[in-house]
Amino acid sequence: MKSVSTRKRVALLSAGHACVDVYQGSVTALVPFFVAERHYTYAAASGIVLAASLLSSVAQPMFGALTDRWALPWLLPVSTLLAGVGIALSGLSGDYGLTLVFVAIAGLGVAAYHPESARVARKASKGSHTAMSWFSVGGNIGFASAPLLVAAVVGVGGLRLTPFLLVPALAGSALCLPVLRTLAKTSPGASSAVAKTEAADDKVSFAKMTVAVLCRSVVFVGLSTFISFYVRQRTGWGMAAGTAALFVFYLGGAVGTVLGGSLAARWDRVTAVRWSYLMTVGAVAGVVFVPGPAVFLFVALTSAGVYIPFSLQVTLGQDYLPTRVGTASGVTLGLTVSVGGLASPVLGAIADATSLQTALTPLIAMPAFAWLMFRNLPEPALPKPVAPLQAVDG
Incomplete structure (x- = not known):
């Protein structure tokens, strides 16, 4: 049973996430607001996602x-502040180049946050899959809140009100401070040393899982964008239906992430991710081809399907590379989202030349490739720490 202080730390980290x-x-x-207010094409709009x-x-x-x-x-x-500043400034200039620069700054902030936060959360959770899933749920809630927050701010007053989107960054930075103070008090030398383990790295399994992570990223970002x-x-x-679909897609992630932790406890992580x-193959096909209101059901199923692996792939990556936890976290937690943005302009160009349905159809194959990568992956044994992780668990 985790101590109260550990639960509080995980909760604060989850809220910051x-x-x-x-x-x-x-x-x-x-x-959608850039398209409506500045008349961007699908390709130009997806370029904004690419920049981030x-x-x-x-x-x-x-x-x-x-x-x-x-x-x-x-970090x-x-x-957190860097990500907020980038988004806050993105709506203030009608210049496309400056918009790309500002969203790129937000992307840099996100990049800096995830590896270190995952390392700290792993220590705070003592390697618990369930606790890591709750840390990941924080990110899911942030995603789910984004379309509602943007609609409430930008939908009312236009892109000129994006500076109000800085508020979550201010809150997130404040939430980090109690955890950082605790770290400094419990282990003053923690800032210069990272705990080592007895286990060896399984680079082959990590490489296969990384391919699956990239496939998931293409599906997730492609659908998020369009x-x-x-x-x-x-x-x-109309616009309300689109905002509702994006909200369902992100909110379903919170359910999928918690479900992933439960399924991993019942079976194992690899089996849960594989299924x-x-x-998700069938769910994405439903999104692309099923007409009318039923599409919302398949959006929800797709969301659950791509989010069940989310936190499980983070801990799997850390256990496949126990001597390089930060690198594993950077790939499995951060690149899970960011690499998919590289495919968005391609999808946008296809949509401009043909139709959105044609552009989204190849996404059906992505979870199938991910399943192939997981088909023969081993479930790693939990590494044994050589040095106590006093920085968070003390």
Whole structure:
């Protein structure tokens, strides 16, 4: 049974994770408003997602490598503020280039946050899959809140009100501070050392899982970018239907993440992830081809299917690379979202040349590839720490 202080730390980290991931969700939530107010094409709109993703994709493994050498807890509040500032400024200039720069700054903040936060959360949770799933749920809630927050702010006063979107960053930075103070008091030397383990790295299994992570990312970001437009087309219900679909897609992630932790406790992580990807194949097909209001059901099923693996892949990656937890976290937690942004302009170009349905159809194959990667993966044994993790568990 975890101590009360440990539960509080995980809860604070989860809330902070929600505040950061508001800004990942905000990029795609802002896309329809950029299209409506600035008349961007699908390709230009998806370029905004690419700008946020490209820098994040490059920077995230670098931050992961840094946190493998040194603990950098100060990155949590600083990166949260950086992500918020980028989104807050994104609506103030009608210049497309400046908009790309601002969303790229937000992507850099997100990139800096995830590896270190995952390392700290792993220590705070003592390796518990269920506790890590709750940490991940914080991010899911942030994603789910983003379209509602953006609609409430930008939908009322236009893109000129994006500075009000800085509020979650201020809250998230404040939430980090009690945890960081506790870390400093319980282990003053923790900032210069990362605990080592007896286990060896399984690079082959990690590489296979990374392919699955990338496939999931393409599905997740592709649907995040275009689901609002597509549902509006399929239902004919206007902007509200698109916002509702994006909300369902993100909110279903919270359910899927918690369910993933429960399924892993009942079976194992690899089995839970494998079956979730198999289910997702049919769910994405339903989103693409089922007409009318029933599309919302398949949006919810797809959300659950892509989120069940979310926190499980984080702990799997950390256990496949027990000597490089930061790098594993940077790939499995951060790149889960950011790499998919690289495919968004391709989908946007296809949609401009043909139709959204044609552009989204290839996404059906992505969870099938992910299932293939997990088909023969082993369930790793939990590594035994050589040094006590006093920095968080004390």
